Amino acid sequence: MKLGVFTVLFSQKPFEEALDYIASKGLGAVEIGTGAYPGDAHCKPDELLADSGKLNAFKKAVESRGLIISALSCHGNPLHPQKAIAKEAQDILTKTIELAQRLEVPVVNTFSGCPGDHEDAKYPNWPVAPWPNDFQEILAWQWENKVIPYWTEVGKFASDRGVKIGLELHGGFSVHTPATxxxxxxxxxxxxxxxxxxxxMWWQGIDPVQAIHILGRAGAIHHFHAKDTSIDPINVNKHGVTDMQSYTLMLDRAWQFRTVGYGHDMKTWADIISALRLVGYDYVVSIEHEDGLMSVDEGFTKAVQNLQQVLIREPLGEMWWV
Known part of the structure; x- marks a missing residue:
């Protein structure tokens, strides 16, 4: 396994300065945003696709520092019911897949998106209860008319170019659990x-280790993010896991994102890394920092230090004791 980072953390730094900083921490991979929610501070697909010189310089900047690009990421909502919003997300996804092919990056990360509840809807509708039955009808309509047709088409487009799609299981989108x-x-x-x-997984009440087993046995883990969550035992009883309060209201929220090791102990993270190895995932563990209690540099540095303790790097050898 390699330890990496989602470079959106360092969007304020010039690209090569960010790469130097990342390499100085002993990391081996970078995940780079190409647009939509992550932004495109370090990677402009239009420019790179149009100019082979810029493309080669971009690739060399990464490789010369002993790094690989684990994924290109363009998290957006390509199924948004407002056509202009959906088209923007769809266009950047298409370009990102094409860029991944040119850069020989195996994975493009994004969200599944979430449609509305009918053709003329203006906003996404995320059903989370089976009753009243309206929600079941909405869910069936979304999957049959939007989710499956769109991703079948995009999946073929990506597959034809040797690129895999990594969908982040995130609340508010149609694909948010191992089952979906x-x-x-x-x-x-x-x-x-x-x-x-x-x-x-944690804030939805799902054990990440079990999620790894469920998805890993199906060969369905294409990429992995390293980010923690803490659950407030009092606030969660007041607001529930679908707490709609702003992330800035950290004292009152039911849960909040933390840097690795500050939501769950290192034994839990060791179990996660071991589960990844057990199901055959031997790719990149990419740090994502969204901890409201720590600066980017401190949160990132602590995540690196904590993950270095539990990451399994070396190839499997023979079981000499068997």
Whole structure:
């Protein structure tokens, strides 16, 4: 396994300065945003696709520092009911897949998106209860008319270019649990897999280790994010896990994102890394920092220090004791 980072953390730094800083921390990989929610501070797909010189310089900047690009990421909502919003997300996803092919990056990360509840809707509708039955009808309409058709088409586009799609299982989107990921994968093909982020499992009440087993046995983990979550035992009883308060209201929220080791102990993270190895995932563990109690540099540095303790790097050898 390699330790990496989602470079959106360092969007204020020039690209090569950010790469120097990341390499100085002993990391081996970078995940780079290409647009939509992560922004494109370090990677402009239009420019790189149009100019082979810029493309080669971009690739050399990464490789010369002993790094690989683990994924290109363009998290957006390509199924948004407002056509202009959906088209923007769809266009950047298409360009990102094409850029990943040119850069020989194996994975593009994004969200599944979430449609509205009918063709003329203006806003996404995320059903989270089976009753009243209206919600079941909305869910069926979304999957049959939007989710499966769109990702079947995009999956083929990506597969034809040797690129896998890593969908982040995130609340508010149609694919947000291991079951919904596997449902889409069954319909759209094995090109669809998870960009599995344990922080989003914890707040939904899902054990990330079990999520790894469920998805890993199906070969459905394409990429992995390292981010923690803390659950406030008092506030969660008041607001529930679907707490809609702003992330800035940290004292009152039911849960909040933390840097690795500050939501769950290192034994839990060792179990996560071991589960990844057990199911055959031997790719990149990409740090994502969204901790409201720590600066970017401190949160990132502590995540690196904590993960260095538990990361399994060396290839498996023979079991000499067997």
């Amino acid at each position: 990921l596997l449902r889409l994968r069954e319909a759209a093909g094995e090109v669809i897999g998870a960009n599995l982020d344990p922080s989003h």
